Each structure stands twice: as C-alpha cells, then as structure tokens.
Amino acid sequence: METNFKSPTGKIAYSVFAWIVGLAIFFPILWMALTSFKSEIDAVNMPPLFFDFNWTLENYTGILEQSNYFKFAMNSIILSFGSTIIGLVFAVTCAWAMAFNPTKRTKDTLLWMLSTKMMPPVGVLVPIYLMFRDWGLLDSRFGLIMVLFLMNLPIMVWMLYTYFKEIPKDILEAARMDGATLPKEIFFVLLPMAVPGIASTMLLNIILAWNEAFWTLNLTTSDAAPLTAFIASYSSPEGLFWAKLSAASTLAVAPILVVGWFSQKQLVRGLTFGAVK
Amino acid sequence: MSTRASTLAGHVMSAPSIIALFLWMIVPLGMTIYFSFLRYNLLSPGMEEWIGFVNYKFFLTDHAFFASLANTLILVGSVLVITVIGGILIGLMLDQAIFGRGILRILVISPFFIMPTVNALVWKNLLMNPVSGFFAWISMSLGFQPIDWFTQAPLTAIIIMVAWQWLPFATLILLTALQSLDRDQKEAAQMDGAGPIAIFFYITLPHLSRAITVVILIETIFLLTVFAEIFVTTGGGPGLATTNIAFLVYTQALLQYDVGGASAGGIVAVILANIVAIFLVRLIGKNLDA
Numbered sequence: 001m002e003t004n005f006k007s008p009t010g011k012i013a014y015s016v017f018a019w020i021v022g023l024a025i026f027f028p029i030l031w032m033a034l035t036s037f038k039s040e041i042d043a044v045n046m047p048p049l050f051f052d053f054n055w056t057l058e059n060y061t062g063i064l065e066q067s068n069y070f071k072f073a074m075n076s077i078i079l080s081f082g083s084t085i086i087g088l089v090f091a092v093t094c095a096w097a098m099a100f101n102p103t104k105r106t107k108d109t110l111l112w113m114l115s116t117k118m119m120p121p122v123g124v125l126v127p128i129y130l131m132f133r134d135w136g137l138l139d140s141r142f143g144l145i146m147v148l149f150l151m152n153l154p155i156m157v158w159m160l161y162t163y164f165k166e167i168p169k170d171i172l173e174a175a176r177m178d179g180a181t182l183p184k185e186i187f188f189v190l191l192p193m194a195v196p197g198i199a200s201t202m203l204l205n206i207i208l209a210w211n212e213a214f215w216t217l218n219l220t221t222s223d224a225a226p227l228t229a230f231i232a233s234y235s236s237p238e239g240l241f242w243a244k245l246s247a248a249s250t251l252a253v254a255p256i257l258v259v260g261w262f263s264q265k266q267l268v269r270g271l272t273f274g275a276v277k
Numbered sequence: 278m279s280t281r282a283s284t285l286a287g288h289v290m291s292a293p294s295i296i297a298l299f300l301w302m303i304v305p306l307g308m309t310i311y312f313s314f315l316r317y318n319l320l321s322p323g324m325e326e327w328i329g330f331v332n333y334k335f336f337l338t339d340h341a342f343f344a345s346l347a348n349t350l351i352l353v354g355s356v357l358v359i360t361v362i363g364g365i366l367i368g369l370m371l372d373q374a375i376f377g378r379g380i381l382r383i384l385v386i387s388p389f390f391i392m393p394t395v396n397a398l399v400w401k402n403l404l405m406n407p408v409s410g411f412f413a414w415i416s417m418s419l420g421f422q423p424i425d426w427f428t429q430a431p432l433t434a435i436i437i438m439v440a441w442q443w444l445p446f447a448t449l450i451l452l453t454a455l456q457s458l459d460r461d462q463k464e465a466a467q468m469d470g471a472g473p474i475a476i477f478f479y480i481t482l483p484h485l486s487r488a489i490t491v492v493i494l495i496e497t498i499f500l501l502t503v504f505a506e507i508f509v510t511t512g513g514g515p516g517l518a519t520t521n522i523a524f525l526v527y528t529q530a531l532l533q534y535d536v537g538g539a540s541a542g543g544i545v546a547v548i549l550a551n552i553v554a555i556f557l558v559r560l561i562g563k564n565l566d567a
Binding site: 011012014015018019021022023025026028029031032035043044045046047048090091093094096097098100101102103107109111113114115116118119120121122123124125126127128129130131150153154157182207210211213214217218227228229231232234235242245246249252253256257259260261264267268271272273276 | 312390
C-alpha cells in the first residue's frame with residue numbers, strides 16, 4: 001500500500017523528514033563508530049566533536065595487539081558457526097520428516113517445540129548451571145555450543161519446515177520411484193532445491209547465537225567467553241576507555257550487522273514463526 | 278501417501294530433535310521444580326531437605342519480589358507501548374515512495390543486530406553519561422541541567438535502550454503487514470471522501486491488528502527475561518530500582534547460592550511467561566496448515 005506523492009516538493013519534504021527520523025534511530029551506532037576513531041581525550045570532549053578531531057586508528061591497533069581479543073572473537077565465531085552447523089543437521093532431518101511425512105501429531109509437535117523457545121532461561125538456569133559445574137562444562141566451548149544449538153533449534157526446525165513445505169512433494173516422490181535411497185533423496189534432491197531457505201536459516205541462527213547474552217554471560221568466565229562477554233568486561237568502573245570500548249564494540253557488531261542487512265526479509269519469517277506473511 | 282515405511286522414516290528422522298529439546302527443557306524444568314521444594318544452598322552442601330512451599334512463601338512475600346515484579350511489568354509495558362506505536366509510525370513512513378527507501382530501511386532496522394552488551398554500554402557511556410555524554414550536551418545546549426540517567430531515572434534509561442533494540446523488530450513486522458494491504462480498498466475509500474485519518478483508523482489499523490498482536494506476544498516473551506542490559510549497566514540497582522524477575526533469580530542463584538529460593542523464583546518466571554505463551558501458541562497454531 002504505497003502512497004504516490006502528488007507533487008515532487010511534497011516527496012522531497014517528506015523524504016527529508018523520514019531521513020531525519022532514520023538517522024536519529026541509527027545515531028547511537030554512528031556515534032559509536034565515530035568515537036572509535038577518536039583519542040580517549042577527544043572522546044569525552046565537551047562539546048562533542050563530530051568530524052573535526054584527530055582521526056586515529058590507535059584504538060583498533062591497541063585492541064588487535066591485545067592477544068586475547070582474538071580469543072574472544074574466535075570464540076564468537078566457533079560458538080555461532082558450531083551451534084548453527086550442529087543445529088542444521090538436526091533441523092534438516094526433523095523438518096524433512098514433518099514437511100514430507102506428516103502424521104496427526106506433527107502440528108502439535110511443532111507447536112510444542114516452539115513453546116520450549118518461550119520458556120524463560122532463568123527457569124532452567126539453576127539446574128543447567130549445576131549440571132555444567134558437575135560435568136566440567138562451565139566455561140567450555142563445547143557446553144556453550146550445545147546450549148546455543150538447543151536454544152535455537154526450534155527456530156531452525158520451524159523456518160526449514162516453512163521452506164520445505166513450498167517444495168512440491170512430487171519431485172521427491174519421483175526420485176524415490178527412480179530408486180533413490182533416503183539419504184540420496186535428502187542430499188541430492190531436497191537440499192539443492194532448498195538452498196536459499198537453508199542459507200537464510202543459517203544466517204538468522206548465526207545472528208541469534210552471536211548476540212546471545214544470557215547463557216554466554218552466565219556460563220563462561222574466560223576460556224570460552226565470546227565477544228558479548230568481552231564487551232561486558234568494559235562495564236567495570238575503573239578508567240574511562242570509551243574510545244577503546246567503541247572500537248571493540250564496532251569490531252564486535254560490524255560483521256553481524258552486514259549479515260543482518262542481507263537477511264532482513266527472512267527475519268520476519270524466522271522470528272514470527274510464520275504468523276505474519 | 279502415508280505408507281507405514283514413510284511414517285516410520287518420519288519418526289526416526291524427527292526423533293533426535295524432539296529428544297534433544299525434551300532433555301534440554303523438560304528435564305531441567307523438572308529439576309527446577311524439585312529444587313524449589315528443597316532447602317538447598319550451595320554454601321552448605323549435604324544439608325538439603327524437603328521443605329514444601331517455604332521457598333515460594335519466602336519468594337512471594339519478599340519485598341524484592343514485588344519490586345522486581347513491578348519493574349518487570351513497567352519495563353515490558355513501556356517497551357511495548359513505545360515499540361508498537363513507534364513501529365506503526367515508522368512502518369507507515371517507510372511504506373511511502375521516498376528517496377533512498379532501501380538504505381533508510383537498513384538504517385532503521387540496524388539496532389536489532391547490535392548485541393545487548395554493546396547496546397547497553399554505548400548508551401550508558403557515550404550517550405547518557407551526565408558529564409560527557411551526547412544527551413548531556415543536548416540538554417546543556419537547550420539550557421537545561423543534564424540528566425544523570427542512571428541515578429535519577431535508572432529504569433527509564435533501561436527502558437529506552439531496550440526499546441531502541443526492539444523498535445526495529447516491531448517496525449519490520451508491521452511494515453511487512455502494511456505492504457500486504459490491498460491498495461484498491463484504500464483507493465475506494467479515498468474516492469468515497471475518506472481522509473487519511475479515517476483511512477488509518479478504519480482500514481489500516483484493523484488490517485494491522487493481527488501483526489500487532491504477534492509483535493506484542495513475541496516481544497513480551499523476550500522482554501520478560503531482559504538480562505544483559507541490566508547486568509552490564511546497573512547490576513539491578515541502585516537498590517532494587519532496575520531489578521527485574523530474571524535478574525532477581527540470577528542474584529539469588531549465582532550470587533547468594535540459594536538454589537531453592539532461586540528455583541522457586543524461576544518457576545514464578547516460567548508461569549508468567551506461560552500466560553503469554555499460551556495465547557501466542559494458539560495464534561500461531563491457527564495459522565499453521567500442517
């Protein structure tokens with residue numbers, strides 16, 4: 001439902017207004033990025049400096065020289081990709097079964113899976129924490145990958161299910177008639193057709209895992225801590241390292257922001273469970 | 278085509294995910310329920326004993342519970358109002374044929390992809406700092422005293438940063454719903470002499486009602502458990518001013534080691550979330566043609 005403007009002046013005036021609103025919403029990100037190029041003194045200058053400061057890369061070089069930054073970044077990558085890949089193996093098979101071999105209980109099972117996603121994490125924080133402690137999984141990448149994988153599994157199954165439903169069943173049946181075994185049917189017939197859906201499911205899952213900040217803060221201390229925890233360490237009151245905080249933050253959000261821009265359409269499908277089309 | 282073989286294959290293939298989720302949610306939840314009836318403190322191991330509903334009695338009559346319940350409801354309610362109204366307005370704005378709409382949409386949805394710890398620290402230190410923050414500068418330029426957000430209005434500060442994070446979500450979903458609105462209907466109303474306000478209230482808003490419901494339900498579920506933003510900025514304080522239920526349970530479990538009390542609190546949080554989840558699951562179920 002798009003309105004066409006009657007006069008070009010109206011369109012220009014309206015566009016200017018819309019851009020002011022849009023830039024205001026984006027401003028905290030822009031300001032963070034700008035501050036990351038300032039010296040610590042310029043970062044707290046009053047009045048704030050917009051562009052007329054000494055642009056410097058010292059915050060970035062400072063962070064990248066810290067050997068532990070790479071550890072945190074690496075953990076973020078390992079956790080988000082690891083949980084996504086494991087999740088994909090489980091979710092593809094499950095969604096295949098539900099989309100192509102539905103039973104009477106399929107719908108209820110899907111809804112039950114969703115309802116686990118609605119469970120507040122504090123409801124299971126205590127037992128998970130104690131189990132992790134007893135099994136030596138606290139601050140381990142493996143433990144956290146499992147948590148992130150299970151946390152997002154309902155969303156992955158759900159998204160893949162909606163994509164698989166759009167693939168005509170006849171094609172899979174034809175392959176079966178030609179003697180394709182089940183693994184072959186899934187690998188060589190279903191998956192190639194579902195590549196766009198699988199890709200967007202993976203992207204959304206990587207975003208969610210990358211930004212997850214309840215379990216990553218509660219179950220890690222140093223070895224397995226990802227960037228969410230690294231940034232949280234800047235919350236301690238000693239010292240004012242805002243330019244460094246900004247540089248670290250910019251590095252932490254930049255990759256996922258780009259991924260997010262590419263997957264904005266799939267976001268609606270994934271996060272509303274198909275309730276809004 | 279529901280042969281016995283294919284049904285069997287379906288069961289075998291979906292079983293791993295179902296079992297994994299069962300172990301992940303139902304088993305720990307059962308343990309939480311069990312712990313909630315025990316006197317169980319990590320500082321005095323081996324002293325666990327069954328005490329019935331005592332933990333619930335303590336949790337539900339503690340003034341910290343009422344404070345955090347109130348904070349939770351204020352936080353959820355305020356963020357919902359801001360994001361739904363803001364989302365409708367910005368959705369309508371982005372639905373017009375304006376210059377650079379694609380780029381503008383990317384700018385508007387970006388906050389959703391910012392990790393909560395970055396969001397909280399950037400707002401706290403770069404924008405809301407009373408001495409050198411950007412908002413302090415705006416206040417002073419306009420001749421006002423800068424607001425010391427985290428002392429004078431800590432909960433408002435949390436509400437603002439959480440709302441900023443969720444505004445894009447509401448906008449994106451409402452925009453998607455707006456784009457599916459039938460244009461002919463609007464044109465017919467225009468020809469009948471309906472003004473833009475009448476069109477909004479009689480055509481656009483009813484069309485959006487479903488999407489608005491979905492936004493409210495999904496946001497509520499996530500907002501009930503806001504944690505990281507509080508963890509890195511206020512630590513629940515000053516006093517209990519920014520402690521919500523999720524944060525209260527965290528402090529009882531991992532700071533006071535009171536497993537029994539924290540478990541009772543966790544179950545209360547689960548019940549609150551389930552009240553919302555029931556409606557959401559029904560709504561999604563109706564829309565699902567499985």
